[in-house]
Amino acid sequence: MRDAQKALARALDDLNAMGVLEEMRVKRFSANLCGGPAARDGLMPEPWVGALIWHRPAGYFGYKTLTLLGIWAIQRENVPLIMLGVRRLAFAAPFYDAEAYVKLIRGAFDLYYDDKGNPPPTPALTFAYDAAKRLEQREVVAKTLQKLATEHTENTEEQ
Numbered sequence: 001m002r003d004a005q006k007a008l009a010r011a012l013d014d015l016n017a018m019g020v021l022e023e024m025r026v027k028r029f030s031a032n033l034c035g036g037p038a039a040r041d042g043l044m045p046e047p048w049v050g051a052l053i054w055h056r057p058a059g060y061f062g063y064k065t066l067t068l069l070g071i072w073a074i075q076r077e078n079v080p081l082i083m084l085g086v087r088r089l090a091f092a093a094p095f096y097d098a099e100a101y102v103k104l105i106r107g108a109f110d111l112y113y114d115d116k117g118n119p120p121p122t123p124a125l126t127f128a129y130d131a132a133k134r135l136e137q138r139e140v141v142a143k144t145l146q147k148l149a150t151e152h153t154e155n156t157e158e159q
Contacts, residue, residue: 005043005047005049008047008049009039009041009049009073011080011082011129012051012071012073012082014129014131014134015138016138016142017051020071021037021053021071024069024146024149025053028149029053029055031106032102035054035055035105035107035109036052037052037070038108039051040116042118047074048073048119050070050072050073050118051072052068052070052071052072053069054069055067055152063105063112064091066089066112067086067087067089068087068089068115069085069145069149069152072084072085072118072119072123073129079128081126082126082127082128083120084123084124084144084145085125086124086148086151089109089113091112092112093112093113124144124148125144
């Protein structure tokens with residue numbers, strides 16, 4: 001199982017997942033409202049790894065909803081599948097302390113949100129990873145994540 005995760009992590013590395021997310025975080029989101037990128041992994045229900053950033057809306061009550069934006073690789077029937085998507089999480093901690101939250105949320109989100117960063121149940125895009133087409137797939141990843149970030153930003157501003 002861990003060998004499968006290593007292969008999936010290599011696929012995300014080939015697609016420059018962390019680089020794209022870091023660039024997006026710096027260019028698109030306020031440093032006070034966005035954290036990551038961070039790597040996540042799991043073994044159930046199938047081996048997976050992910051790279052993601054998280055963002056919350058501005059304002060005092062912005063902490064109530066956090067949005068994960070990322071790229072995940074999962075192993076299905078010996079084929080590495082790449083998933084790009086957005087997930088929204090509800091605040092799950094027993095209380096909100098603004099000072100601690102602002103300091104800690106930049107490094108990790110699972111202290112305040114009951115989630116480990118699993119792949120989205122309905123990804124915006126899924127495709128089979130092909131090492132021979134990695135440069136073309138890198139472009140698809142970058143463009144799709146930019147589109148998702150734009151849609152997410154517009155949706156959170158309307159709320």
